[in-house]
Amino acid sequence: MVLQLLALSGEEIQVELSDAQSMKDVRARVAAKLGCDAGAVLMVPSDGTEVVKDSQVVDSCGALTVINQSFDSRLIRLHIEESKQYSPRQASTLFYKTSQLLYDGNMVWERQDRQICDEMGYRGRTHDVYLSECGQLLFCRSGFLRRRGVPEYEPTKAIQIQHLLQKRGFR
Incomplete structure (x- = not known):
């Protein structure tokens, strides 16, 4: 799976995703990496504006922009x-x-x-x-x-x- 996660600053967020089944799994791992609650993390396709749903299949996404609603440390x-x-x-x-x-x-x-x-x-x-x-x-x-x-x-x-x-x- 090739899923690229980008912070608002454009930096890539490195997270182990080899066994992630859903976007909910991805969001939880990104939140752990950023040190915030999973509920504070939104992911949007880099070429779109709609928030990715937890039930969406991981393989259907390419590059996502990660938005930390709490704050970006x-x-x-x-x-x-x-x-x-x-x-x-x-x-x-x-x-x-x-x-x-x-x-x-x-x-x-x-x-x-x-x-x-x-x-x-x-x-x-x-x-x-x-x-x-x-x-x-x-x-x-x-x-x-x-x-x-x-x-x-x-x-x-x-x-x-x-x-x-x-x-x-x-x-």
């Missing part, structure tokens, strides 16, 4: 920017950290913190962020900097990216 980007600014007059340095979660170039989440270092030591807030391997969760831990400059972190928070996208009007 490949469009998620985490952008972290750090900078510092020294003030000789005040003999201090300000440190800035901004983290942004982008979906297809649109910002869906942002965190900004700053710290100062002067003759009294460090003080301020900081954070660390990272994405889960599946691209479904954003982990953020934040904390305070004390004099010695070592962060005292609060418990890490897991944020579901799907909820962030829904708040911003994405599916």
